[in-house]
Amino acid sequence: AQKVTQAQTEISVVEKEDVTLDCVYETRDTTYYLFWYKQPPSGELVFLIRRNSFDEQNEISGRYSWNFQKSTSSFNFTITASQVVDSAVYFCALSEKNFGNEKLTFGTGTRLTIIP
Amino acid sequence: GAVVSQHPSWVICKSGTSVKIECRSLDFQATTMFWYRQFPKQSLMLMATSNEGSKATYEQGVEKDKFLINHASLTLSTLTVTSAHPEDSSFYICSAWALYNEQFFGPGTRLTVL
Numbered sequence: 699a700q701k702v703t704q705a706q707t708e709i710s711v712v713e714k715e716d717v718t719l720d721c722v723y724e725t726r727d728t729t730y731y732l733f734w735y736k737q738p739p740s741g742e743l744v745f746l747i748r749r750n751s752f753d754e755q756n757e758i759s760g761r762y763s764w765n766f767q768k769s770t771s772s773f774n775f776t777i778t779a780s781q782v783v784d785s786a787v788y789f790c791a792l793s794e795k796n797f798g799n800e801k802l803t804f805g806t807g808t809r810l811t812i813i814p
Numbered sequence: 815g816a817v818v819s820q821h822p823s824w825v826i827c828k829s830g831t832s833v834k835i836e837c838r839s840l841d842f843q844a845t846t847m848f849w850y851r852q853f854p855k856q857s858l859m860l861m862a863t864s865n866e867g868s869k870a871t872y873e874q875g876v877e878k879d880k881f882l883i884n885h886a887s888l889t890l891s892t893l894t895v896t897s898a899h900p901e902d903s904s905f906y907i908c909s910a911w912a913l914y915n916e917q918f919f920g921p922g923t924r925l926t927v928l
Contacts, residue, residue: 735919740921741905741907741921741922741924742919742921742922743858743907743919743922745918745919748916789857789858793917800911800917801848801860801863802848802858802860802909802917803860804857804858804859805857806856806857807856807857809855
């Protein structure tokens, strides 16, 4: 069975600090996809990144970066120079191929609060 | 990116009534749509997978007779919560899967059952 663990339930940092959100996953599939989503107070999920299991290159997008390490089954997310607008709940997710569809298993989420 | 809409965005109903939630893919055809439920301060839990023209596949523990799903076209899936009770109050989110392997989420529907 697929499982995604986000051990950090809540994190608070002062604005402009860097923060890393951890994500550890379990799967028996050799081909899978990992995701990060942001959920602001409005509730709508905002897609941040999708990474397939064969691509272990780290990715950087502006202030966001992701570190994928298959050896430790981790897909961590770092926000540099955090801003108040980054305050939200962040979910890590893992896809399972289900007859060609992507069935997502979500972690429990990390609530990030940026203190001005 | 592709757009998925949900209607209504919020609904309040009395216990015992049925509520229908619509999920539409606005600019692409979705062969598969997923329905998730999210209780306050909790994660998203998949309820069912809906394929156009066939019966939905429900996750373990989800009552198919209570949560009726219809996927009548490639752009529309509906979730009907029948005989709703206060414990069904939740945030319901749909997603639509496009053939090029992307999954797009709707904005969610907040259901409150009094």
